[in-house]
Amino acid sequence: MAKSILDKFKIRKGKVFEAPLEGAFGRLVTPFEEFIHRQSSSGILLMLSALAALIIANSPLQEGYKHLLYMPISLNAGDWVFSLSLHHWINDGLMAIFFFLVGLELKREFMVGELSDLRQAVLPVMAAIGGMLVPAMIYGAFNVGGAGERGWGIPMATDIAFAVGCIALLGNRVPRAVVTFLVALAIVDDLGAILVIAIWYTEQVNIAALIAAGSLIVIMWLLKAAGVRRSPAYVFVGILLWYEFHLAGVHATIAGVITAMALPAKPKYDPVAFSTFVKDIIRSFDRCFRPGDKIIANDALRARVMALGNGVNLAQSPLQRMETRLHIPVGFLIIPIFALANAGIPFDSFTSSAAVVNPVTLGVIAGLVLGKLVGIVGATWIGWKLGWGRLPKSASFQHIVGVALLGGIGFTMSIFIAELAFSRQYDLLIQAKAGILLASVIAGIAGFLVLRNAPVSEEFEPGLEQDQRETDDGAV
Helix, strand or coil: CCHHHHCCCCCHEEEEECCCHHHHHHHHHHHHHHHHHHCHHHHHHHHHHHHHHHHHHHCCCCCHHHHHHEEEEEEEEEEEEEEHHHHHHHHHHHHHHHHHHHHHHHHHHHHCCCHHHHHHHHHHHHHHHHHHHHHHHHHHHCCCCCCHHHHHHCCCCCHHHHHHHHCCHHHCCCCCHHHHHHHHHHHHHHHHHHHHHHHHHHCCCCCHHHHHHHHHHHHHHHHHCCCCCCHHHHHHHHHHHHHHHHCCCCCCCCHHHHHHHHCCCCCCCCCHHHHHHHHHHHHHHHHHHCCCCCCHHHHHHHHHHHHHHHHHHHHCHHHHHHHHHHHHHHHHHHHHHHHHCCCCCCHHHHHHHHHHCHHHHHHHHHHHHHHHHHHHHHHHHHHHHCCCCCCCCCCHHHHHHHHHHHCCCCCCHHHHHHHHCCCCCCHHHHHHHHHHHHHHHHHHHHHHHHHCCCCCCCCCCCCCHHHHHHHCCCCC
């Protein structure tokens, strides 16, 4: 009897086909997959890319490095020619994809994430605003009326990859709620940086191209209103929008954020509807199945498998699918390439007193290190004392101080804004980048040490490392 039941179970279980080397390949790939999905990995790669850029810029390869960056790359179709240097393709083209991901994260956070709950969102939002205003004012105090005045937006930004990477190095010593607070703060900070770029770092505007861009935005929202859920449709219009923004004089990367905001965030099926759909498809599949059938040779079975696949896609929002797809290419390709193209500065920017003791470099360092500390901690304390929000669970104010210092790591977005502010002033650009790199090192080390020595509460929640282990083990 037991054997008969077992035989029936084996028949029901069916066959799972594996290629000859599939098992061995899986054993090789799995550790790599685990590495790239860890929160700290993209931050580590970003650090290595920045270090490589510094080494190249101070080696015999320096001239070749510059020549490569400013090499023109053109697109041609008949009489139409569109040409940009490699440096511009990276900063305007690849970074538009980065801003697309930032826009997706912003939209998700405000809809269903940490920023969707007003009580939870108040302190991170206040901290982000304080962490933008105070650094800008400190930089302005150093540079008001001077040649570097236009760079006031540089110390406003926080690099989330670097900051989270530093926290990840501490393992489970930092409560998970503190990490969440930092991520929410950095996302609001990104929104502020996007607005600053769109409003204050826009060149002379071409009205005709701007009208064309407005028409494309209307088309995106019409696609959304019509229920179009295929991401490629939005991406195609987004590419046209990027081109029109470029012609208009508005910084083209903003097209990425606008495209993200247009992408539908609600799935076609809610969980109940999806469960019903899947059960109906499986029952229909079972009715069509005959012993010995293969899906490849049975049109009815294949049609139901395709319907199931389409249903799985419709149970996820286009925003969710696109965000998941972009995390690895952005974190492990686009941002490292950006660092390689923009972090290469000569070491004499650090070794001569004139290169460091100047208003731009000092303004950036003071803004990122001191300004972020005062702005984030001060705004958080005010919101907490007034009862507008609550501190992260299991966190002390020492944790907030550590987060504020890590907020002074402004690498990616700060360098991006510096490139916009001083695009035609090479000396000021080098001074600004020197300030960004020095400030990021100071802030990263100080924040790491403060968090490392922060008291651990008895109601402590595990941080990134423990959370990652749980995820890998399937506990979460």
